Amino acid sequence: MSRTISLPPEARRVLISQNPKAGAKSGNLAVEQLAQALAAQELQVDVLSDIDEIAERADEYLQEGELRCVVAAGGDGTIALVANRTPEQAPLTVLPLGTENLLAKHLSIGCDPAEVCRTICQGEAERFDAGRAGERLFLLMVGCGFDADVVRRLHADRTGHIHHLSYAKPILDSICNYEYPELTLECTIETEQMTESRVETISARWAFVANLPRYAGGLQIAPGASGHDGLLDVCTFKEGSLWNGLRYLSGVLLGQHESWEDCVATRATRVRIDAAGEAPYQLDGDPGGMLPVDIEVLPERLTLLVPATNETH
Structure with a gap:
């Protein structure tokens, strides 16, 4: 179709x-x-x-x-x-x-x-998948953990326009205060024929659920994510701490993280994320709330006007 x-x-x-x-x-x-x-x-x-x-x-x-x-x-x-x-x-x-x-x-x-x-x-009007976290739609991704804590702190103090330097103080505050609680993800994974499903449980300290393969700074955390496949791309990192975060960042920059043992990547139609302690989540760069959250894909939920010659989506 x-x-x-x-x-x-x-x-x-x-x-x-x-x-x-x-x-x-x-x-x-x-x-x-x-x-x-x-x-x-x-x-x-x-x-x-x-x-x-x-x-x-x-x-x-x-x-x-x-x-x-x-x-x-x-x-x-x-x-x-x-x-x-x-x-x-x-x-x-x-x-x-x-x-x-x-x-x-x-x-x-x-x-x-x-x-x-x-x-x-x-241009052309084209159908795209969306994600839903709780009662809110998202177009790009959900982030849980350190990045969401930065977003939460940024918006708590926001008084006007945001620029890249606006993130400096929230990042420093999160480095000093975020405790990396354990996250538990329950991912509903469909068979290729979409006739059966199974639930995969993942434990991590960082979690990302992507509808599209875009993240801040050009990072390719979920490079295979597509807005047309009826699936959400899940990427998790097992270890918490600033040092491990920098190590994971290097893996993402080199495009190697998905092959690492402490990175788990999968595709799912539904994801439930909970935390052992207080942990926020963010939606498309805005605060989403505090875990737990239930996430699902909504196939072809969006109609977007795109350039007629656009071949990247």
Whole structure:
């Protein structure tokens, strides 16, 4: 079955969801340029920052057959918020204004408003898997342990735009205070024919559950993850401590970690993660809460507008 969806020609309304806190600068100019470029293509554009109003209008325009797409103008947290709040069938795309912009990089969408306009006008609507952790969707990954503790500390003190140096103090605080509690993962693994399943239990101190093969800093923690296979890629590391974290980082950078004995990688449709002590988890770079958490894949849950020539996703 084709993953590409044809949008009706009468779908001429575009909603731009603007996150005033995204990235290291506001991006107001980029949003304005995108809105002007779309208007020049005779599309009707609404620029909004209230997520409740965005959700309401997206539902209204979708039911009327007029919605071309909802644009998340911000970072990965912004597109995740939009995906969580808009109707399931609503096409989404991104004007990348965040710190990492991992989804945009995966879809080969640049930060030039003219390029995003071309994607909206000439691109393809394509179905992608999503993940769900608890009651929240995620597009990229779930991280449990040290990285989630850094994210939790960063957002607890956040007052404005985030840039890479914003992570320095939270990383230092986590180095000094995070205790690496033991994590227990129960992974539901399907047979190749998807007719039977088994549960594999993994003990670790670091855990990542990926829907797409993107992580901050360009790290390839789950390089085989795909948004089209109906599976989540699980990668765990057994030993806790800063020293082991640096060792695992070197393995990831060299692309060797999945062959190490204290790294366990598998693919699953559902994962439950619990901890022997207090441990947070993060979703697409935003705080998710504290463990335990139940995670599952939602095949073809998302509709994303991608460049017509995109071959990387």
